Amino acid sequence: SQQGEEDPQALSIQEGENATMNCSYKTSINNLQWYRQNSGRGLVHLILIRSNEREKHSGRLRVTLDTSKKSSSLLITASRAADTASYFCATQGANNLFFGTGTRLTVIP
Amino acid sequence: NAGVTQTPKFQVLKTGQSMTLQCAQDMNHEYMSWYRQDPGMGLRLIHYSVGAGITDQGEVPNGYNVSRSTTEDFPLRLLSAAPSQTSVYFCASRGGSVYYEQYFGPGTRLTVT
Numbered sequence: 340s341q342q343g344e345e346d347p348q349a350l351s352i353q354e355g356e357n358a359t360m361n362c363s364y365k366t367s368i369n370n371l372q373w374y375r376q377n378s379g380r381g382l383v384h385l386i387l388i389r390s391n392e393r394e395k396h397s398g399r400l401r402v403t404l405d406t407s408k409k410s411s412s413l414l415i416t417a418s419r420a421a422d423t424a425s426y427f428c429a430t431q432g433a434n435n436l437f438f439g440t441g442t443r444l445t446v447i448p
Numbered sequence: 449n450a451g452v453t454q455t456p457k458f459q460v461l462k463t464g465q466s467m468t469l470q471c472a473q474d475m476n477h478e479y480m481s482w483y484r485q486d487p488g489m490g491l492r493l494i495h496y497s498v499g500a501g502i503t504d505q506g507e508v509p510n511g512y513n514v515s516r517s518t519t520e521d522f523p524l525r526l527l528s529a530a531p532s533q534t535s536v537y538f539c540a541s542r543g544g545s546v547y548y549e550q551y552f553g554p555g556t557r558l559t560v561t
Contacts, residue, residue, distance in 0.1 A: 369546045381452075381538060382491075384549035427490065431546050434498060435481065435506065438491040 343428050343439035351445040358415040360442040362428030363408075369431045371404055373413050376425045376441070385413075385426075420448045449474050454539050454553035461529040461560045469524040469556050471539030477551075478544045480522040481506070482514065484535040485555075491538065497522055529560045 343364035352358050362371070370389045374382040388395045388404045388411070395402045401414040415422055425441045455470045473480065481496035483506075493506030497516040511533060513525040522541075526533060536557050540550040 372549065374552075381552035381554045382540075382550075383552070387547065387549060389547065434479075434504075434546070435493055435496055436540075436550055437493065437507075438483075440488060440490040 343430055343437065345426070345428055345439045345442040347442060348440070349443045349445070351447065352418055354418060354420055354446055354448050356418055358418050358422070358444055358446070360413045360426055360428075360444070362411045362413070362439055364411075364428070364430045364439075365409065366430065366432065368406075369433070371402075371411050372429045372431065372436065373400075373402060373411075374427045374429060374438075376427065378424070382427065415444075418444075418446045420446050422446050451475065452539055452541055452551050452553035454537075454556050456556060457554065459556060459558050461526070461558065463529060463531060463560060465529050467526050467529065469526075469537055469539075469558075471522045471524065471553060472520050473522075473539075473541040473551070474520065475541065475543075475551065476519060477541035478519070480516065480539065480541045481550075482512070482522070482524045483538045483540065484508065484533075485538060486535050494524065494537075526558075531560045534558060534560045 346361045372387045373385045376382045386397045399416045404411045427441045428439045429436045452473045478499045482494040483491040495514040497503045539553040542548045542550045
């Protein structure tokens with residue numbers, strides 16, 4: 340399988356704290372993407388980082404990529420209750436996107 | 449733009465029945481795909497298409513057929529439903545480059561009894 344794996348599987352933090360999620364993968368990639376899924380809904384794209392990039396920012400999101408270790412991390416700063424969701428990393432191959440198993444983030448108000 | 453739409457939202461089938469899950473996009477995207485999401489398994493790719501008339505298998509294609517007669521539509525057919533196909537199904541689309549994000553539909557929750 341080309342699926343990545345997120346760590347931790349579940350994370351619970353207080354509002355205002357930072358949340359860090361990690362993703363490991365096995366194959367070479369064109370890019371790595373992070374998606375959010377609210378309960379019972381479809382996935383929403385958050386950020387894409389190319390294989391030749393090491394870090395990318397978007398608002399309160401910071402993504403890093405280490406292709407030598409085949410790993411990525413997603414940092415959400417100053418978390419809000421509305422950030423409660425599942426977060427998935429996805430690795431882009433030649434044609435297709437392969438998803439990890441997700442991290443369930445709960446932000447407690 | 450409506451984005452990616454899927455019908456139905458919910459469906460219950462008996463073992464052995466067949467049905468088609470509909471997916472349409474109005475963004476003129478070349479690439480479309482179908483995923484299934486099971487608890488603890490993440491999303492797994494069933495079939496994908498890089499353009500009208502072109503389809504290919506993903507990770508878990510058995511029991512499913514697809515066709516792509518137009519750019520807009522990408523239906524997924526269950527030939528003979530089995531309880532193992534109970535899942536949530538998502539359709540997605542993106543532009544021609546792998547550096548474009550994918551847009552997901554709201555999903556179809558399918559139960560096979």
